[in-house]
Amino acid sequence: MQPLISLKGVVKSYKRGRQTVEVLHNLDLEVQSGEFLALMGPSGSGKTTLLNLIGGLDRPTDGDVVVGGEHIDDLSAGALAKWRSRHVGFVFQFYNLMPTLSAERNVELPLLLTHLSGAERRKNVEAALALVGLTDRKKHKPAELSGGQQQRVAIARAIVADPTLLVCDEPTGDLDRETAEEILGLLQHLNREAGKTVIMVTHDPKAASFASRIVHLDKGALAPEPAEAVA
């Protein structure tokens, strides 16, 4: 079966002054459609860099990144932006909501890039907010919501355009344990019930336990999977 995500020989390096620092070394990874993959590893191991490559936010220095059959490393900046709007939903550690927009306006943002009418956008926003349980808070601005509620709004924004892939960078890193479990449960629900492929970077083994597969990164390379990998 064709994997949804396929990385082959991926190298990513950055220039720091005169030095070139290689963050990812000749990395190969495949993720099947419908997987919930947790990327774990110590700080500086290249987790977020790898996530950015998969999400089309950055390009590899070398190697191929194929997502949904598309060589996204070959796309122009404009085409890559359009591809992200259609296929990827992002969830960030610090929610990254627009502080001046209400919850529903934040959720609507990805739909502004579509040809949907105002009424259709509102309908989809309502559905996304209902899925994360925030219908009654739709008129509230981020500052009027708790951390957990803000992350739910961010998840609603990530799923409202019905992307194939959810890319989550430490989505529970700023939340207390109970709220974090609610958010992880929601991501798991989206994975299992809505069929979304989820890639999540986390430091937290408890968070990673919600995933169907855990991949460890160390110093820019994939580490062998531990024997007790979760189901």
Added chain:
Amino acid sequence: MKYLPLIWAGIWRRPVRTALTLLSIVNAFLLYGLLQGFASGLTQGQAEVHADALIIQSRISGNEMLPTSLVARFKSASGVTDATPFVTFVGYYRRPDQFVRAWGAYPSETPQAMPAMEIAPAAIQAFRNERDGILVSTEVMTRFGWKIGDHIPLTSVLWANKNGSRSWDFTIVGTYSAPSSLGLRNSLVFDYDYLDQSRTQNQGMTNVMLVRVADPLKAGQVAQSLDALTRNSPYETKTETEGQYTRDTVQQLGNVGFLVGSIVGAVFFTLLISVGGVMAEASRERTKEIGVLKAIGFSDGGALALVLAEAAVVCLFAALVGLLIAEWLFPIARNLVGFNAAIQQGPVFVAGLALATALALASGLPPALRALRLPVIEALADHP
């Protein structure tokens, strides 16, 4: 339109800062609207001149007096169809800030001498019958809330009355409307003899004479021949076409265009610096938000358009408010300074909005280009 809530929310991210920015732009365009209104009014005055009219004044200056006996000589000159004296009466109504400009003319000749004035026949008749009668332009009637039949005192800064005061009593006998040329709009016209017989000096003298010529194409030639009549006399004259006279009057105020341009230029340069700074700061504060928008699929061009649109909405909205306030205030300001011309609203508005667009581009383009070039990873890593 679907992006408007996003643009509007971006503008009001910091309400106090936005309000102050809007206020400064409104203020600048209010000043621009008023100054350009005056400047365009002067231009309009020059455009409304009559080709068959000549203005005669003393060669020394417009304030020097000429004997009205010259009128008969000019009237009989070749190519002249009519000539009549006009004497300036500069003063105020009740308070010095209620400035008025009036002209003393022969009632029997006023309609012929000034065909551009629209006066009802009954008003002309009353003007001829009442010695202290005065015709008032519709603008001045509105300004002071006068009505026909009112007795009004006008204090002259030029003419003392034989009764020892500078106050002159008039009875309003009619109204007129006129184009802005020759300063008749926003003015009053009274009987020359009423002033002449009661003033303490310069009886039988006037500072302006108005001549009509038969052939407008020969107006320059006739002007030269009229000046030749007084050459080497104690009262040498300077005869100009109405267009030259209007231009000279405007030039006496200095180079109005340059003056207005300099003031407006200085104001807008300062405004550009301040608005540009605010836009740049607002854009820097939102680096992460721009990163998020790009992450969810907004293109680089889309990010540029959003920042530019915010600048355009702020500048155009505030400019429109400023220009509308200027339009509302202009009649009040015009009356305060006794300005005769009407504002040219259309061109001032169009030029003002073009200026606002230029301001939006100049202040919005640097942050917009920054948003365009901002790498999404760098923007998302920003810590404000």
